[in-house]
Amino acid sequence: MSASELISLDAAELARRIHAREVSSAEVTRAHLERIEAVDGPAESGVHAFLHLDAEGALAAAEAADRAIADGAPASPLAGVPIALKDNLTTTDMPTTAASRILEGWRPPYDATVVARLRAAGLVPLGKTNLDEFAMGSSTENSAFGPSRNPWDLTRIPGGSGGGSSSAVAAGETPLALGSDTGGSIRQPGAVTGTVGVKPTYGTVSRYGLIAFSSSLDQIGPCARSVLDAALLHEVIGGQDGNDQTSVSAPLPPVVEAAQAGARGDLAGVRIGVVSEFSGEGYQPGVLGAFTDAVRVLGELGAEVVEVSCPSFGYALPAYYLIAPSEASSNLARFDAMRYGLRVGDDGGHAADEVMSLTREAGFGAEVKRRIMIGTHALSAGSYDALYGKAQKARTLIVRDFTAAFETCDVLISPTTPTTAFPIGERADDPLAMYLADLCTIPSNLAGNAALSVPCGRSADDGLPVGLQIMAPALADDRAYRVAAAYEVARGADTAPRIPELRALETTR
Amino acid sequence: MSDITRDDVAHLARLARLAVSDAELDMFSGQIDAIVDTVSRVGEIPDDVPPTAQVVPQTNVLRPDATEPSLRRDVALAEAPAAEEGRFRVPRILGEEL
Numbered sequence: 203m204s205a206s207e208l209i210s211l212d213a214a215e216l217a218r219r220i221h222a223r224e225v226s227s228a229e230v231t232r233a234h235l236e237r238i239e240a241v242d243g244p245a246e247s248g249v250h251a252f253l254h255l256d257a258e259g260a261l262a263a264a265e266a267a268d269r270a271i272a273d274g275a276p277a278s279p280l281a282g283v284p285i286a287l288k289d290n291l292t293t294t295d296m297p298t299t300a301a302s303r304i305l306e307g308w309r310p311p312y313d314a315t316v317v318a319r320l321r322a323a324g325l326v327p328l329g330k331t332n333l334d335e336f337a338m339g340s341s342t343e344n345s346a347f348g349p350s351r352n353p354w355d356l357t358r359i360p361g362g363s364g365g366g367s368s369s370a371v372a373a374g375e376t377p378l379a380l381g382s383d384t385g386g387s388i389r390q391p392g393a394v395t396g397t398v399g400v401k402p403t404y405g406t407v408s409r410y411g412l413i414a415f416s417s418s419l420d421q422i423g424p425c426a427r428s429v430l431d432a433a434l435l436h437e438v439i440g441g442q443d444g445n446d447q448t449s450v451s452a453p454l455p456p457v458v459e460a461a462q463a464g465a466r467g468d469l470a471g472v473r474i475g476v477v478s479e480f481s482g483e484g485y486q487p488g489v490l491g492a493f494t495d496a497v498r499v500l501g502e503l504g505a506e507v508v509e510v511s512c513p514s515f516g517y518a519l520p521a522y523y524l525i526a527p528s529e530a531s532s533n534l535a536r537f538d539a540m541r542y543g544l545r546v547g548d549d550g551g552h553a554a555d556e557v558m559s560l561t562r563e564a565g566f567g568a569e570v571k572r573r574i575m576i577g578t579h580a581l582s583a584g585s586y587d588a589l590y591g592k593a594q595k596a597r598t599l600i601v602r603d604f605t606a607a608f609e610t611c612d613v614l615i616s617p618t619t620p621t622t623a624f625p626i627g628e629r630a631d632d633p634l635a636m637y638l639a640d641l642c643t644i645p646s647n648l649a650g651n652a653a654l655s656v657p658c659g660r661s662a663d664d665g666l667p668v669g670l671q672i673m674a675p676a677l678a679d680d681r682a683y684r685v686a687a688a689y690e691v692a693r694g695a696d697t698a699p700r701i702p703e704l705r706a707l708e709t710t711r
Numbered sequence: 712m713s714d715i716t717r718d719d720v721a722h723l724a725r726l727a728r729l730a731v732s733d734a735e736l737d738m739f740s741g742q743i744d745a746i747v748d749t750v751s752r753v754g755e756i757p758d759d760v761p762p763t764a765q766v767v768p769q770t771n772v773l774r775p776d777a778t779e780p781s782l783r784r785d786v787a788l789a790e791a792p793a794a795e796e797g798r799f800r801v802p803r804i805l806g807e808e809l
Contacts, residue, residue: 309789310790311787311789312782404767405766418764447772448765450767517752519750520750520751520753523746523749523750531727540801541787542790542791542792544792545792553802553803553804554801554804556730557802559730560730562727563729563730563731568738572739572742572743575720575739576743579715579723579743579747582726588754589747589750592753593753594764595756595757595761595763596756598761598763599756601763633742634745650765650766650767
């Protein structure tokens with residue numbers, strides 16, 4: 203089997219072949235490492251999905267998986283399959299930076315729960331992927347180590363904050379990746395790179411070892427090229443964890459079963475609500491065109507598609523840009539130059555608080571500083587009621603809108619993000635324009651329900667990938683998977699290749 | 712506009728322990744003013760709506776009060792910017808005599 207075939211296969215198919223011993227995990231891992239070597243660098247012009255690669259560790263994990271399979275005891279259905287990890291998940295054997303200078307080279311003393319679980323399940327971690335610094339952004343341009351690039355057009359953003367994970371999956375550098383979604387950081391990168399990204403119900407995947415940005419919104423989830431692959435990974439990482447107090451005891455919804463059921467292509471009896479607020483001005487015509495086609499396909503699958511209004515969703519973006527910075531200003535106070543990370547100005551002449559200020563000034567990028575200061579403002583005595591307090595009230599209204607909509611609909615749908623991938627640099631100096639990329643994804647973070655993005659074809663106006671967002675009630679993630687899998691099968695293969703060739707980047711060996 | 716001035720941003724930076732430069736103050740004050748102006752839209756929401764702080768219906772999640780392993784001292788100190796005699800070494804606290 204050729205390396206180029208191996209890198210285009212889904213995780214489920216790779217696992218099948220590895221477990222049938224048609225191919226070894228080591229061969230699969232080497233094929234992906236070669237692909238990374240061919241297209242990821244140089245940082246200035248390649249895909250630049252990875253901040254750190256661990257080829258040696260990956261091959262050792264692959265060989266261990268091969269031995270377990272030879273013994274007839276694969277650790278899980280995904281044992282032997284490579285995976286990439288967003289670099290805000292702690293790993294004891296690889297640096298963890300959150301794409302920030304303040305954590306450059308940091309070696310965490312413990313693995314995140316999700317990392318420990320996928321190691322135990324026999325998956326093969328390849329390395330750590332790029333992100334906007336501390337997951338604050340929608341393009342990876344806020345990474346201290348330079349942006350990742352969209353494999354479908356290297357002049358464009360791969361989304362953010364998890365643009366390293368999305369571009370790695372889209373480019374065939376890995377079949378699977380983990381991301382974290384605070385306002386859309388798994389789903390929007392999935393949409394603009396033509397990959398699947400899932401934000402599970404808040405509390406169903408442990409946040410232990412995820413570098414905290416906004417603790418009441420952050421949720422780890424899977425990135426993949428198929429709905430079934432995302433579901434398989436979801437079941438590896440999900441479930442209650444005593445190390446996360448917000449982890450829920452409810453059983454994980456049966457997402458793999460739902461993806462398999464959905465793939466049979468019958469949505470009879472399913473009521474789907476189109477959120478009427480997520481359309482119109484600011485939405486790219488090609489995105490709306492692809493979305494309209496998706497609505498037609500869902501109807502042909504037997505679903506009843508209706509329009510629903512969620513009038514308070516208009517408050518989601520302003521509420522998010524108060525709540526997330528407020529929680530961030532508190533969470534990022536831990537970067538105080540005392541126990542780990544960067545320390546600047548410790549020359550005997552500066553007191554501790556001066557060292558803190560000099561370190562944070564040198565270690566944080568502009569967007570992180572902006573958000574810390576906005577959060578500090580929103581939480582200050584004179585502004586708390588008018589800003590943070592009102593944002594929490596907005597959150598109540600958004601929860602109520604979802605509750606009302608889910609009384610009549612099984613799932614809600616919208617475009618995942620209003621536009622296709624925009625050119626690198628286009629919004630870099632305009633934070634408010636950048637924030638609009640999260641318009642449709644933020645409500646599900648504020649309400650905590652499940653939501654995913656599934657590829658929805660190409661925009662007619664620029665040929666770039668579009669994402670369909672499917673939102674389900676809390677603890678009903680399986681509904682979103684069922685609808686997504688049915689849609690994925692019905693839409694059929696893109697006329698475009700599964701992964702881009704990226705010939706121009708292939709290094710001559 | 713929300714009337715966030717350059718002096719306000721300098722004050723916020725001090726509270727947040729960020730030694731921002733003059734050039735940054737110029738850039739941030741306009742941007743933060745515009746962002747706060749936009750997000751202030753939440754002010755339209757009636758006061759009688761109850762707040763939502765988090766969405767998990769759980770309170771006071773506690774584990775059994777039993778001793779569990781924790782980080783070894785050498786592991787905890789391994790990534791410290793400075794350590795001495797098995798402790799974190801930190802700069803002097805403001806106002807103390809050396």
